[in-house]
Amino acid sequence: MAEPEAAGKTRISRTKDTSERLLDRELADVPPELRWREWMLRVEAVIFAAAEPVGRETLARVVGKDCSIDLLIDDLCAELRDRPYEIVFVAGGWQHRTRSRFAVPIRASQASTRSAAPALSDFEAMVLMAIAYFQPTTRGDLSKIFGKEVSRDTIASLRNANFLASGPRSPTPGAPYTYVTTKHFLSAFGLQTLRDLPDVEALEDAGLLSRKGVQEEVLVAVEGEEE
Structure with a gap:
């Protein structure tokens, strides 16, 4: 199976090279x-x-x-x-x-759009937010943040939506995989880089975010997942 696949890549590469040669750039x-x-x-x-x-x-x-x-x-x-x-x-x-x-x-x-983002549950959205701020992070780290196990299904859902990718192995015992956000995550949320994520302390100082409010939202999301 490897040889046909390699031949296919070679044909694609040759087609690309030919297209670039035929294009008058100047x-x-x-x-x-x-x-x-x-x-x-x-x-x-x-x-x-x-x-x-x-x-x-x-x-x-x-x-x-x-x-x-x-x-x-x-x-x-x-x-x-x-x-x-x-x-x-x-x-x-x-x-x-x-x-x-x-x-x-x-x-x-109600038209079907090309950039329609997959629907996330409240808890999946919370997990994605946690990974965005604390990456690279492991599933165990996320479980500590939320006070309950973050299932492999939750991670798989975010990966299937192309929001997550595997990061470096954690130096902790067992060397578990860490998770990081992708370029698609930045694109979907209109960010140039991760530095564009809102600063939590700045949001608190501006009165736009309350840690207590976030904790309550997490509890509600977790309860909804359990139901």
Whole structure:
């Protein structure tokens, strides 16, 4: 089975190399204003077609070597200013997103959307929040946080939603796996990096969060899971 799989990867690699050779990136024979416009359209097409945020290195493959990706993106954002969607920078790359003010009519339409996030239970959401703040963390660590065992099914649900990945082995006895959030987690929650997570102490100081309130929410979520 290994040989056909290797042959398939080789064919894909050759096809990709051929596509890159056939693409005229520099457009040296095209007038400057039309050249810029073509680069804008290429960049927008790549971002629109991609399933995940597109990084700078990927976009650089379809434009001239001296082309400024940032200026192209600025011009695209200006063109989309009056449209119901925009290009945003999340999870280390650019992505097409519907503007938040259109969330209500989209939900009311009940149309199936490409970026529909999997529904999480209250407890799964709490576990995901804990991992985001304390990663890399083990299932045992999570059980201590919540005062009850966090099941493998809960972790599996978050992994299947592509929010979690395995981190380094813990130095504790038994060397259990740790869990970390993924790039998809950042994208789904509109974060550029984990540094964009709200600071717990800052939220408390601003009166937007109470540790007691969080503890009560956790208890309610845990009771709901048990029921």
